[in-house]
Amino acid sequence: MVTAVALNCTLKAGSAPSSTEKILTEVAAQLLQHDVTTDIIRVVNHNVLPGVEKDMGEGDEWPALREKLLAADILVFGTPTWMGHLSSVAARVLERLDAELSETDADGRPILFGKVAVVAVVGNEDGAHKISADLFQALNDVGYTIPAQAVTYWNGEAMHATDYNDLDQTPEKTAATNATIAANAAHLARVLGAENFPA
């Protein structure tokens, strides 16, 4: 069975309303249409220590999150937009994934080969294309494969302040894109699950 983990890289702790949570929930619902269950994790509620090792020692809660990423076939990486950039929480996750560059599976294959990543970005304004670029590059570097049209996003008009959470309903185009990334992620995870990259 194909499974997914979704990382919500909002800055908002606890269970405060989060636009990123909203879009990830929508993507998870679409994944379920393809028999993929998704575990959504709000990263800021975990103590992910700064560093580039897989375990930064006492108090580091990354190792538990890492186990979930390694167990899942699909990563849905969700981040808000701040200053046009991905969040500091998202940056922290990428740094911790850097450690996977030196990890291999039993056949000597980089440990993340065969896994699929898609991206969800929200913001009151402009940033989604650049953020998906940064995420695709970093996630691909460590071994994730990026299926066709792998980003869903919403941002408002220039210099506006509306959040995705404030919208009465999901805009039609974002809803359609949520469905596309779910379908493509599920498909690619299945074909790579059957035939992984060479070691």
Add this chain to the structure above:
Amino acid sequence: MVTAVALNCTLKAGSAPSSTEKILTEVAAQLLQHDVTTDIIRVVNHNVLPGVEKDMGEGDEWPALREKLLAADILVFGTPTWMGHLSSVAARVLERLDAELSETDADGRPILFGKVAVVAVVGNEDGAHKISADLFQALNDVGYTIPAQAVTYWNGEAMHATDYNDLDQTPEKTAATNATIAANAAHLARVLGAENFPA
């Protein structure tokens, strides 16, 4: 007297309607409030050859544009957004400016020191923050100074297709930002005109 040159890096040749032309005209009107006259140039109507020299030889029309840039105190760099990126015409201009890294004035100072650059970006969707980042970095590398809040922009909501040209009137926030970049460019050009960076 302080003068400006505005480069319109639209892909649209001739006098075809251009959203970038519209915002540059608005910025020029604001610069005039500060007694700065602006020469707007549509780059695609000139044969700017590929390369990184100041003159790429026969047929190259960059040298004439270059003279205008060197004569002006302020550069207003205008570009549309395609795929979330600055246009290929904008990229071509940056490549040609690369040659200025080895040019110096009579005192041995890099030739563009003392000049000021501001940026205008339009697009039917998302890209302005990333494009201003790319432009600030490249223009700063060759010697331009970037005044406080040096970008004006407009883009529509995610995945929408409206152009800046299609709007009934200039959105209030973009209009205010047009005024800010003009005021700041004019001020900084004057203070640097009086006291340039050390050689």
Add this chain to the structure above:
Amino acid sequence: MVTAVALNCTLKAGSAPSSTEKILTEVAAQLLQHDVTTDIIRVVNHNVLPGVEKDMGEGDEWPALREKLLAADILVFGTPTWMGHLSSVAARVLERLDAELSETDADGRPILFGKVAVVAVVGNEDGAHKISADLFQALNDVGYTIPAQAVTYWNGEAMHATDYNDLDQTPEKTAATNATIAANAAHLARVLGAENFPA
């Protein structure tokens, strides 16, 4: 049979020495190890008109290049680094690919779904990570899938002027990465050739 087309987005016309040509030739040799033949095209030698339509009319040589891209399973996108950015020739290609967003195959699937893109970047200094980010995002937007670890690159130390062409031999790490992107592109093109994304 799986085939590839490699776009060399150097600024150097004719058959002038090109570092990008060198790395693309190396990648093509690696692809051949996987029974994939590669057609390397130096884009600057073709008159690719500015615009975002699949055919910009009289004199436009993009339609012929487009046919080659549509016929190939794998795109190897090669670009030099100028000012830390991809070349204006590369930007032009991306703009022309924007037209494919509205093209579909007989089943209603976006026309580039099922195709695979990998990236090769060279420069005398710094830029490869950012350029691969920009390329992955734009190529993925139009429908290409990005296999695990899909970029090979070389750049020298900060502020140095050595070109990839100037090196006595291919650095070991770049050579190993050339092999990785070829193996992963060939594998993914085969599995997607057998089972394309859903329409």
Add this chain to the structure above:
Amino acid sequence: MVTAVALNCTLKAGSAPSSTEKILTEVAAQLLQHDVTTDIIRVVNHNVLPGVEKDMGEGDEWPALREKLLAADILVFGTPTWMGHLSSVAARVLERLDAELSETDADGRPILFGKVAVVAVVGNEDGAHKISADLFQALNDVGYTIPAQAVTYWNGEAMHATDYNDLDQTPEKTAATNATIAANAAHLARVLGAENFPA
């Protein structure tokens, strides 16, 4: 008297060796040649809470750092390179600076107008151009002015693992650039100190 604050956005806590600390120390020595004293702060040693307000409440140590930034004329923003990006600590600082967009001085001027920012980036490989782009854009958005050629950096050859700290001596070109950014920052802080942007 002109003063500077340098933010070291390394991931390394305590007083662990830091390449970013090394280059910031070198820039500070150059600033001193222009009678500018610099306070170097290692941000990771302070508890900067996630969020976009100037004070995120109990336990937040950003307000104390913020006071130092507001008191200084020059910001030297130093970051390491991870995955080709600025560090998560640097991203956290940018997010906290976002709050300054709504702060004004006694004349109604954005509170950071008149202040100058320069950038120092180190990494074992590629990333400095992109990181300076991201930093220039974010720092400029909140009100900093970017003097001509405002970035100093060092990174090694592609895919190499040497740190700036490992070098026997500062490479000549980086040393020269350290001197340039210091001279230009000091000059611009002085002229803007005498004549700030209009309110």
